[in-house]
Amino acid sequence: MVDPAPAGATTGPLLVVSGLTKRYPNGTVALSGVSLSALPGELTAVLGQNGSGKSTLVRCIVRLTDPTSGTITIAGREVSSLTGARLREARRGIAVIFQDASLVPRRSALANVATGCLGRQRGLRTALGGFPRRELALAAQRLERVGLGALAGQRSDTLSGGQAQRVAVARALHQEPAVLLADEPVASLDPDAAADIMQLLRDLARQEGIAVVCILHQVDLARRYADRVVGLRGGEVVLDAPTAALGMEDLAGLYRSDG
Amino acid sequence: MAATATTTPGKRRDWPAIAGRAAIALVAAAVVVQAYVVIDARPEDVLTGVSGIFDIVRRGLPPDPSVLGPAVYQALVTVDVGIIGTLVPIAISLLLAFWAAENVTPGGPLYAASRSIIAVFRAIPDIVWALLFVTAVGLGPFAGTMGLAVHSIGVLGRLYAEAIEDVPMASVNALVVTGANRFQVATHAVLPATMPTLVGLTLYRMDTNVRSSLVLGFVGGGGLGFAIENALSLFQYQKLLALLIVMALLIAGVEAIAVALRRTIH
Numbered sequence: 001m002v003d004p005a006p007a008g009a010t011t012g013p014l015l016v017v018s019g020l021t022k023r024y025p026n027g028t029v030a031l032s033g034v035s036l037s038a039l040p041g042e043l044t045a046v047l048g049q050n051g052s053g054k055s056t057l058v059r060c061i062v063r064l065t066d067p068t069s070g071t072i073t074i075a076g077r078e079v080s081s082l083t084g085a086r087l088r089e090a091r092r093g094i095a096v097i098f099q100d101a102s103l104v105p106r107r108s109a110l111a112n113v114a115t116g117c118l119g120r121q122r123g124l125r126t127a128l129g130g131f132p133r134r135e136l137a138l139a140a141q142r143l144e145r146v147g148l149g150a151l152a153g154q155r156s157d158t159l160s161g162g163q164a165q166r167v168a169v170a171r172a173l174h175q176e177p178a179v180l181l182a183d184e185p186v187a188s189l190d191p192d193a194a195a196d197i198m199q200l201l202r203d204l205a206r207q208e209g210i211a212v213v214c215i216l217h218q219v220d221l222a223r224r225y226a227d228r229v230v231g232l233r234g235g236e237v238v239l240d241a242p243t244a245a246l247g248m249e250d251l252a253g254l255y256r257s258d259g
Numbered sequence: 260m261a262a263t264a265t266t267t268p269g270k271r272r273d274w275p276a277i278a279g280r281a282a283i284a285l286v287a288a289a290v291v292v293q294a295y296v297v298i299d300a301r302p303e304d305v306l307t308g309v310s311g312i313f314d315i316v317r318r319g320l321p322p323d324p325s326v327l328g329p330a331v332y333q334a335l336v337t338v339d340v341g342i343i344g345t346l347v348p349i350a351i352s353l354l355l356a357f358w359a360a361e362n363v364t365p366g367g368p369l370y371a372a373s374r375s376i377i378a379v380f381r382a383i384p385d386i387v388w389a390l391l392f393v394t395a396v397g398l399g400p401f402a403g404t405m406g407l408a409v410h411s412i413g414v415l416g417r418l419y420a421e422a423i424e425d426v427p428m429a430s431v432n433a434l435v436v437t438g439a440n441r442f443q444v445a446t447h448a449v450l451p452a453t454m455p456t457l458v459g460l461t462l463y464r465m466d467t468n469v470r471s472s473l474v475l476g477f478v479g480g481g482g483l484g485f486a487i488e489n490a491l492s493l494f495q496y497q498k499l500l501a502l503l504i505v506m507a508l509l510i511a512g513v514e515a516i517a518v519a520l521r522r523t524i525h
Contacts, residue, residue: 062436091438102429107451115447119438129446168433175437 012076013037014178014211015061015094020070022056022235030056032235034070038179038211038228043202045222045243046215048232049255054215057232058183062096063087075178092119095172097182101164103156109167110152114139116174135174142170146200162193169200173208180204182214186221194218198225219251319500326498330486330505337482337509340400341469344407348415349461355412356419357445362428365441377420381413389475403480407468415464422456423449458524466517470510483509 015038022031031053038044048054059065061072063079072080079090095116103112117135118126125132131139143149146166151159156167165185172180182201186194198214202225205212216222222229222243229246231239231254239250358364358373389406396402426449434448450457476484483506490499 064432064436088438088440091436094436096433096436098429098433100429102427102433104430104434104448105427105452106454111451115434115439116437118434118440118443118447122440127442127446129450171433171437 013039014075015181015213016071016073017057017061018071018073020057020060020072021068022053022060022065023068030235031060031067034232034235034237036230036237036240038213040178040209040211041205042227043205043212043214043225044228044230045226046213046230046232047217047219047222047239047251047254049217051234052232052254053235054217054232055183056235058096058181058215061181062091062094088119092175093177094179094181095175095177097165097168097172097180097185099184099187101156101159101161101168103159103164103167103171105155105157107156108153109148109156109159109163110136110139110143112156112167113143113170113174116142116171116176119175139170139174142174143167145173146170160193161189162196165189165193165197166200169197169204173204177210180210180212182212184215184217187217194221195224201225219255223251315496316500319496321497322501322504323495323497324501326486326490326501327505330483330502333481333483333486334505334509336400337472337476337484338469338513340403340407340472340475340480340482341465341513344404344472345411345461345465345468347404347408348412351412352415352419353457355416356423357449359416360420360423362424362426363431363441363444363449373416377413377416379413380409381417383410385410385471386475386478389480390478393479398479398481400481403472403475403482406475406480407471411464411468415460418460418464419457422453422460425456426452455524459521462517462520462524466513469513473506473510 015036017037018035020031020034021029023029034053034057036044036046046054046057056065060067060080063082067080070080071078074090074093077090077093079087082090103109104115111131114131114135116139117131121132121135123132140149140152143152146169148163148166148170151163156164159167168185180201185201186197189197198221201212201214204210205227214226216226223246226243228242229239229251230237231251233254239246239254241250355373355377358369359377364370364373385406387406388409389403392402392405392409396405430448430452431444434444439447472480472482473484473487476482476486477488479485483502487499487502487506490496490502
């Protein structure tokens with residue numbers, strides 16, 4: 001590989017999901033015993049068609065939904081049963097990028113990136129809606145890192161879709177996470193912007209030693225950018241292998257309509 | 260087929276439904292008729308009595324300029340009651356709104372309590388609150404201010420909560436998953452996204468409150484309303500007319516300022 005993982009970085013998996021099951025109150029089983037792990041410096045793609053459980057997986061990992069059973073370990077810490085302040089503390093280790101950039105409207109690109117620091121900056125200044133100067137300087141570097149240094153002062157609701165998603169990537173980076181979880185980050189972007197974002201995510205994995213987990217439904221993007229592919233079908237893992245070892249037949253199986 | 264039978268119109272009338280509609284129409288008509296009788300409506304008196312209105316205006320001419328000095332101060336009292344009666348509720352209403360808004364509420368007792376406070380404070384009119392405060396703190400602008408403030412806590416609490424419920428949840432969730440706490444989510448996502456709406460609602464409420472403050476004067480809330488009430492009850496029509504002119508100028512001025520302020524925030 002062109003950019004090896006930085007020397008001295010942890011080599012064990014940064015995200016371990018084990019036996020994760022999610023049963024909704026109405027009886028629907030969205031996830032059934034899902035296990036996967038993500039290594040630092042690697043981009044893991046999670047593939048599956050609509051209804052395969054991809055979105056539920058994301059919501060369980062970040063605890064916007066509580067899993068019915070199973071464990072989630074982020075950077076060595078079990079988080080699936082944490083609540084309150086300890087949950088907020090654990091959330092700092094995992095940054096999330098959503099399909100729509102989910103930026104705060106009416107705030108500048110720079111301020112949106114800076115909100116990545118809220119988990120570690122609990123002072124009066126952040127409580128009142130401001131940021132420490134040092135964090136703003138770091139946020140500016142991160143905006144530079146995603147190629148948008150010139151747009152720091154621009155209001156987030158005036159950015160293009162691709163620019164907004166880059167700001168979201170910079171915000172995730174500013175969180176200084178061990179794991180970066182991207183939930184269909186390119187689903188609403190045109191092909192060029194999508195390729196740019198995927199390239200950026202892979203570079204970040206390599207250069208920052210982050211474990212990047214990317215939920216996708218485009219097989220070609222997974223083949224081009226992922227180091228490893230996990231396939232979900234009907235809430236179960238049906239495929240987990242290095243991209244290089246996968247044939248088209250393995251991937252096409254995920255999208256058969258008989259499921 | 261059963262399906263074709265029900266879709267063929269005109270064959271069989273649905274008598275229960277027709278009877279139901281007729282009953283509703285009858286009840287509605289009865290409500291209107293009883294209301295007309297109960298309010299003791301005599302439209303002909305408006306025509307014959309119109310001379311009475313002209314009579315008051317005639318007796319008020321020329322307006323008595325001697326009240327203008329005190330009237331300016333009383334107008335200031337009226338405006339200030341409206342201003343303080345709007346500013347005091349802001350922080351309280353905002354807190355209640357964060358607890359009461361469906362999308363960011365912590366739920367449980369805080370949700371129930373905030374919803375109840377907003378509903379009760381809003382349901383009781385400001386004039387009733389003002390009367391209660393007159394018995395507590397005595398006649399004067401302070402009682403009027405308190406009355407306006409308490410009612411406005413309910414009104415603004417509800418309006419703020421509705422504005423907060425319009426904030427895109429995606430941006431709120433995005434901050435929640437960074438590990439931001441509830442307070443940070445409020446100041447970094449909810450407030451920046453809703454600020455123009457919140458300021459607009461508050462300015463509109465201030466405009467309304469200045470006019471309410473005039474009416475509260477009639478029940479002892481002080482200011483221009485109190486002076487108008489006095490002149491009216493003492494049959495001092497020339498003073499009354501001068502005060503009404505000041506009142507008209509005051510309302511026009513407040514309206515103009517409110518419109519200008521609202522324009523600058525958009």
